[in-house]
Amino acid sequence: MKTKIEIRNLNVWFSKRQVIYDVNLKIPEQAITAVIGPSGCGKSTLLRAINRLHDLIPEAKVKGEVLLDGKDVYKDDPLAVRRKIGMVFQKPVPFPSMSIFENVAIGVKLNDLAKKEKLEKIVERSLRMAALWDEVKDILDSPGTSLSVGQQQRLTIARTLALEPEVLLMDEPTSALDPVSMKKIEELIVNLKNDYTIVIVTHDMRQAARISDFTAFMYDGKIIEFNETSELFRNPKEEITEKYITGRIS
Amino acid sequence: MNEDEIFHLFSLAVASISLLLLALIFVVLVQYTFPVINKMGINYFISTSWNPVFGKEEYGILPYFLGTVLTSFIAILVGVPVSFGIALFLTEYSNKTLKNYLGTMISLLAAIPSVIYGLWGFFIFRNFILEYIERPLYHYFGGLSIFSTTPTGLDFLNGGLILAIMIIPIVSSITTEVLEQVPTEIKEGIYAIGGSRYDVVVHGSIRYSKNGIIGAILLGLGRAIGETMAVSMVIGNATGENALPKSLFSAGQTLSSLIANEFNEANPTSLHPNALIGAGLVLLIMAVIVNLSARMIVSKYKR
Numbered sequence: 318m319k320t321k322i323e324i325r326n327l328n329v330w331f332s333k334r335q336v337i338y339d340v341n342l343k344i345p346e347q348a349i350t351a352v353i354g355p356s357g358c359g360k361s362t363l364l365r366a367i368n369r370l371h372d373l374i375p376e377a378k379v380k381g382e383v384l385l386d387g388k389d390v391y392k393d394d395p396l397a398v399r400r401k402i403g404m405v406f407q408k409p410v411p412f413p414s415m416s417i418f419e420n421v422a423i424g425v426k427l428n429d430l431a432k433k434e435k436l437e438k439i440v441e442r443s444l445r446m447a448a449l450w451d452e453v454k455d456i457l458d459s460p461g462t463s464l465s466v467g468q469q470q471r472l473t474i475a476r477t478l479a480l481e482p483e484v485l486l487m488d489e490p491t492s493a494l495d496p497v498s499m500k501k502i503e504e505l506i507v508n509l510k511n512d513y514t515i516v517i518v519t520h521d522m523r524q525a526a527r528i529s530d531f532t533a534f535m536y537d538g539k540i541i542e543f544n545e546t547s548e549l550f551r552n553p554k555e556e557i558t559e560k561y562i563t564g565r566i567s
Numbered sequence: 568m569n570e571d572e573i574f575h576l577f578s579l580a581v582a583s584i585s586l587l588l589l590a591l592i593f594v595v596l597v598q599y600t601f602p603v604i605n606k607m608g609i610n611y612f613i614s615t616s617w618n619p620v621f622g623k624e625e626y627g628i629l630p631y632f633l634g635t636v637l638t639s640f641i642a643i644l645v646g647v648p649v650s651f652g653i654a655l656f657l658t659e660y661s662n663k664t665l666k667n668y669l670g671t672m673i674s675l676l677a678a679i680p681s682v683i684y685g686l687w688g689f690f691i692f693r694n695f696i697l698e699y700i701e702r703p704l705y706h707y708f709g710g711l712s713i714f715s716t717t718p719t720g721l722d723f724l725n726g727g728l729i730l731a732i733m734i735i736p737i738v739s740s741i742t743t744e745v746l747e748q749v750p751t752e753i754k755e756g757i758y759a760i761g762g763s764r765y766d767v768v769v770h771g772s773i774r775y776s777k778n779g780i781i782g783a784i785l786l787g788l789g790r791a792i793g794e795t796m797a798v799s800m801v802i803g804n805a806t807g808e809n810a811l812p813k814s815l816f817s818a819g820q821t822l823s824s825l826i827a828n829e830f831n832e833a834n835p836t837s838l839h840p841n842a843l844i845g846a847g848l849v850l851l852i853m854a855v856i857v858n859l860s861a862r863m864i865v866s867k868y869k870r
Contacts, residue, residue, distance in 0.1 A: 373758060375662050400761035410752035413775035423770065424760030473756065480760055 321346035321484060321514040322367065327381035329362050329371065336362045338538045340381070344531075349506065349515045351529035351546065353522055355567055359538040360518040364486050367516065368402040369395045385484070400428060403482035407489040409469035411461025417453050420461040420472055424480045439479050447475035448505050467498025474505065485509065487517040491524065503528050522562055526550055534558045593851065600845035603838045611845060617807040619829075619839040626842035628822065630810035632849060634723065635821040637812045638798060639791040641727025646734040646791075647784055653735070654742035659768055670743065677736035685800030688729045693720035693801065696728065701816055718816040719803065726802035726821070730794055734787035741786060741865070745779030746772050778864050785861030792823075793854050799824035822850040 322344040329337035336359050344350050352360045362371075371377035372395055383390045390398045411420050421440045425431050431439055440457075444450040449471040453464070461472055470490060477485065487506070491499040506515060507528050519525050525532050526546060533543040534555075542549060542558045553559040560566045604611050607626055614627025653673060657666050701718035708714045716722070753771045762770065773780070803818025810820040820828070826843050833839035 368759065370755060370758060373755075396761045396763060399759055404755075404759040406752055406755065406759075408752050410750055410756060412753060412756065412770065414777070415774070423757075424762070427757075427763075427766050427770070428761050476756075476760060 318345040318348065320344065321386065322516075323382075323384040323387075324363075324367070325382040325384065327363070327366055327379070327383065329359070329366055329380075330378040331374070332376045336538050337366065340538075340540050342533060342540055342543060344514065344516055346514050347510060347512070348530040349510050349517060349528055350531040350533065351525035352516065352518045352533045352535060353520070353525050353561075354535035355561065356520060358535045360520075360535050361488050362538075363535065364404075364488055364516060364518050367484075367486055368399050368404055370399075370404070396428075400424075400480050401482055402484040402486060403477035403480060404486040405470070405474050405477055405488065405490045408493050409466060409473045411464070411469055411472055413462075415461055416458045417461050417464070417472065418457040421476045421479050424476055428480065430480070440475075443475040443479040446478050446509070447471045448501065448508075449475055465498075467494050467501065470494060470498065470502060471505065474502075478509075482513070484514045484516070487515065489518055489520065492520065499524075522550075534561060536561070593848075596844055596848040596851060599841050600848050601841075603841040603845050606838060611842075612849075615808045615811055617810075619833065619837060619842075621834065621837050624838055626838065626845075628825075628842070628846050628849065630805075630807070630812075631820050631822045631825045631846060633812050634726075634802070634810060634819040635792055635823070635850070635853070637723050637819070638727040638730055638802070638821055639788055641724065641815075642730035642734055642791040643784060643788055644731075645728060646731035646787060647738060649731070650735050650738035650742055650783075650787070651780075653739040654746055655768060655772075657739075657743050658746040659764065659772070670740070673739055674736050676732070681733065681794060681796040682800075684729055684733060685797035688725055688797060688801035689721070692729070693725055696720055696725060700724070705816065712813075713815050716814040716816040719818065721801055721803040721818055722816045723802065723812055723819050724815040726798045726819070726824075727815075729797050729801055730791045733794060733797065734790050737790055738783050738787035741783035742776075742780055745776040745783060745865075748779075749775045778867065782861045782865035785857055785864065789854055789857040789861060792857060793850065795821075795823035795827050799827045804828055822846045822853075826850075 320343045324340055324342040324344070327337055327340040328335065340363060352363060354360050365371055366379055367383055367390070369390060371379050379391070385398070385401065390402070412423060415423065418440055421443050422436050425436060425439055441450060444453060449468060452468060461469065464472060470493075474490075491502050494502065503524065506517065509515060517525075517529065529546045531543065532546040532549045534541045534549065536557055542553065542555050549558070550562055553562060557566070603626055606624075607614070610627055612627070613629050614625070615630050616625040616627050617630075618625045657670060661669065697718055697720035701720060701724065704714045705718050749772045753775055754767050757767045757771045798821055802820060802824055804820055804824065805818040806820060806825070809818070812819055825846055829839070830843055833843060
């Protein structure tokens with residue numbers, strides 16, 4: 318399988334506290350890679366290093382390389398990087414005082430990627446891909462905040478897809494949702510992998526087992542083990558991985 | 568009665584007093600204003616004449632009302648963008664240490680007694696704006712009516728600019744507070760779709776805090792309307808017809824500066840005190856309306 322993102326010797330500090338230690342990881346194209354591990358182990362920090370979200374925090378320092386198709390994102394324009402590498406967050410928050418339509422269209426507008434006539438098509442396509450179109454096609458002018466939380470999360474996925482990114486980063490995208498919404502999003506993620514490279518951070522091991530092709534186990538800021546998901550869960554090579562997946566550490 | 572009940576009653580009584588005071592002040596102001604309205608009728612509100620000489624008495628507060636509106640308008644026009652810049656810098660660009668220092672310095676501006684602003688405005692700032700703002704504007708654009716008066720430096724512009732400085736602490740601190748409440752998820756959401764810092768501010772922070780920002784501006788307006796000392800020292804203190812705002816460079820008067828300047832000379836047997844108290848009533852009503860709407864907007868926002 319072709320590697321889409323290669324992380325090389327990545328280290329991240331917040332002020333003087335080191336959070337990520339020498340991470341090396343090859344994330345395969347058009348597959349779902351899950352990052353699991355106990356809370357505070359650095360999963361989200363690792364994810365945010367991929368689309369350079371740490372740039373915004375003055376205390377954060379990132380060292381190492383993140384190669385997207387062989388090109389270091391830290392030597393690219395950060396705005397362009399974030400267009401190519403979309404991100405979905407744990408808590409879905411629609412943009413303030415924007416309609417459902419505007420919520421999806423905003424990224425395209427901000428980046429001047431399409432003319433007005435095309436915008437409607439992009440919005441429809443994105444909402445369809447996010448499995449939300451049928452529920453909102455008649456209320457596109459209603460505020461994004463009027464949707465249920467589960468719908469809001471699909472809305473934020475749609476707004477990310479509108480930019481036609483190559484990679485989707487998902488930071489515990491279902492942990493704020495009810496089981497029914499969670500199931501919908503999981504189905505959606507599995508469908509999206511045909512077109513996208515997906516990296517999902519989750520503290521729910523069963524979720525990783527259900528939907529991912531590859532799994533990385535992180536502990537204390539280090540990647541302990543990375544393998545095909547079925548292999549990692551069936552035959553963990555490291556003792557600590559086994560302890561984690563059998564619930565003896567959390 | 569147990570301790571709790573006594574304490575409850577006591578705090579209730581103390582709390583009621585402030586409400587009672589407001590009502591009482593309002594009633595007394597109305598009562599004292601009545602005689603002058605009785606004599607002047609509607610002219611008290613729309614006339615420009617002001618003559619406290621016994622036997623020839625005439626009172627119209629229109630020029631001072633307009634003076635209050637004009638100086639407050641200048642204050643908002645100049646003070647709000649500056650406050651806004653400060654708030655945006657503090658919340659979006661500066662680091663924590665700088666933010667603490669700068670935030671404290673700016674709130675210290677509010678601790679400066681207003682008479683000091685007045686002194687500075689009269690002796691120093693006056694010469695500065697006369698030399699670098701008013702004379703050049705008058706020279707080149709004297710044809711425009713807003714710049715058409717021979718400048719002296721003691722005028723609506725000076726009053727308005729002093730007020731602008733004086734409202735910066737409150738407007739910038741409330742705007743900062745409001746901007747700080749913008750959820751990180753919204754900001755990161757915009758960054759994550761390739762937005763720049765500018766996009767985050769315009770499409771995220773400002774949109775999210777619209778109401779709070781309007782509230783902050785109204786609170787600043789409330790301060791500008793009521794501020795007395797500094798304004799009365801720099802506004803030129805014209806009365807009657809002369810106090811009508813003819814240009815930014817004409818001397819004038821606000822409702823509050825009128826009261827501060829004349830209360831001491833008002834003959835208690837004439838209607839002069841009543842005319843001044845009437846100006847106070849109008850001022851109070853303006854201030855209450857502005858402050859109430861500001862607080863309503865801000866509290867609605869906080870919920």
